[in-house]
Amino acid sequence: MSFSLILTHPGGSHKDEFLACCLLLAESPVSLVRREPTDADLADSSIAVVDVGGEHSPERSNFDHHQFPKDYTPTCSLSLVLQHLGVYEDARVFCDWLEPAEWFDTRGPIETGRWLGVDRETLAKLNSPIDITLLRRFASCSELNPGDTLWEVMRWIGEDLLFYLRNLRDRLNHIELNSEIWELDGPTGPWRALFLPRTEPLPDEPSAGIGRYVQNLPPEQSVAALVYPDRRGNGFALSRHNDHPGLDFTRIQEAEDVHFAHARGFVAKTSATEPDRLKDLLRQSWV
Structure with a gap:
């Protein structure tokens, strides 16, 4: 045109x-x-x-x-x-x-x-x-x-x-093909997090589209946390979805592999890359 x-x-x-x-x-x-x-x-x-x-x-x-x-x-x-x-x-x-x-x-x-x-x-x-x-x-x-x-x-x-x-829409298709839903144990029962692994090439904004994707998940797959590649480093960002009250990332701010945790507890950055360690940090952040 x-x-x-x-x-x-x-x-x-x-x-x-x-x-x-x-x-x-x-x-x-x-x-x-x-x-x-x-x-x-x-x-x-x-x-x-x-x-x-x-x-x-x-x-x-x-x-x-x-x-x-x-x-x-x-x-x-x-x-x-x-x-x-x-x-x-x-x-x-x-x-x-x-x-x-x-x-x-x-x-x-x-x-x-x-x-x-x-x-x-x-x-x-x-x-x-x-x-x-x-x-x-x-x-x-x-x-x-x-x-x-x-x-x-x-x-x-x-x-x-x-x-x-x-x-x-291409981004949503990418998330659907590559993401995983993790189910984690908490003091009051299981809860879920969405994990998006690092892919190459890494998008300029790795978290782009995640909110929209999660919004359309069925209720049985609703998530409290998001884990996605940190665009400023080789590790991952951990964030609570829709300001979920069950997570406070200041609880892991003293961890050796956590280099940033926001004072309000809604996001943290870690150099950890192994899924087991990322899951462990999520469990420690559960209130």
Whole structure:
């Protein structure tokens, strides 16, 4: 997919069209213009028209949602672009922030808060200065071109999101093929840990995808601890899953082969590599 131009509306900006444009820039690094589209723009499939124009016609590269009925399933221009790129279903599974973003853009903060079970004031407390600054700077631009600071940042955001979505499923398959579930004895009964061995080449972030993988395990395989390669050394990291109260890794901080244990007890790093020793450290960490 290649465009000659990406076009979105002028004036105030929202996370919806901002992220949609980020994704399109990652696929087609062209100029981005903020103005109302003409009929010629809408008819030209080489021009991506985002969040404006009153038309959803992906075959003509038009991605607007404002013409949908008011009771339509929450769908914004970001949803439409993700669908066009073939990653929407994975985004709904792996991006927890996507569905709230769809609601917020199409239903507003009050209905979104009601749907989430929180009030509007609580939603406001989740605002980030990163979001505020990026959207304000985007709103102040009429055109962005390759080399412009904000254009480059937007392309980074799009590239990282697409990389995450397109590689996470491969990562989950890797974890499924290589990981083991260890069952360990504790004072109140057996408990489990997931062990991911070191493989070559080692991923840049060895723990990537583990949380998502564990989240989808059947209840009988639920785990309290994760053991995975330490990206800064030849040993392993030990961490408690979902802040499980049964583990406190400060209990092993004096061990000769443990070189780091967080003061809050949720993670430790060890030079140990043998499964039996790793299991022993886990047992000692059980409260």
